[in-house]
Amino acid sequence: MPNDDPSMPDASLDHNIASQMASIIFRLDQILRDTILRKLDLTYIHFRVLQYLYEKDGRQIGEIAAAIVVRQPVLSRVIDQMEERALVRRSADPQDSRRMRVYLTDHGRSRYQEAWPPAHELLETSLKGFKGREREALRRLLKKMAANLF
Template sequence: MLKEDFSPPNLDLDRNFAFQMASIIFRLEQDLRDSSLRQLDITYMHFRVLQYLLDEDGKKIGEIAKAIVARPPVLSRVIDQMEQRKLVRRNPDANDSRLTRVYLTQEGRDKYAQAWPAAHKIIHYALEALTPEEQESFSECLRKIGDHVCR
């Protein structure tokens, strides 16, 4: 069998949106972790779960996993940690006892409220590079891409 020479296409990183998006997200995550999450003793994953539940409390682990793009077994362990820290609680579903739903506790709401100012500042700083019109267009483009790849 002949060994085929494989060389990836020459992608200019400035035009590789996936690389750019990953770099931006990683930088924002680092900044948030360094500015407040460490002091609050929560991880970036905890922050994302808190943020999602703040908007839509009482979700199943699978729903949370899909929304924040995490594997359910990994998220289940994260929820265990969060429960130990009294950030969330699990309750059986009122209509189906086989299902469990995750709810924010007051401690979870408080931790999120403490982390949010730093997160808001970081997001605001990142978006300063765009005009208000570009920010709106950027937001619309992200929604379209998200709808397409996260369905």
């Protein structure tokens, strides 16, 4: 039933950017899990942690949690799982032994290096038809939108 109240914002799915973004992320996650990550015995959150650490190793759990938008207690359990799978290791922070840092193991680095090329190909497929300027504009706009929330 359409909304006839002119003071009410358009709530249709076509105009709901958050719904469209969620659908895209859900679909990318689904494809990634079904085609790449399952073969490597990784979950999507494992992939995100590996990706973040691959960029800069030795991060604190709080930094990782903030960057990949996962609650810290949830991420702590995920890091436990990843340690059991020899994907990461924890070590005391050299500047403050009360804090722990998370590092990629050789196995974790190798798994990420296996997962990234097909994951990147999936992203390229999703951006098929986007020209360089459009890709840059999308990246810039998404970054701006994220900055409004964080």
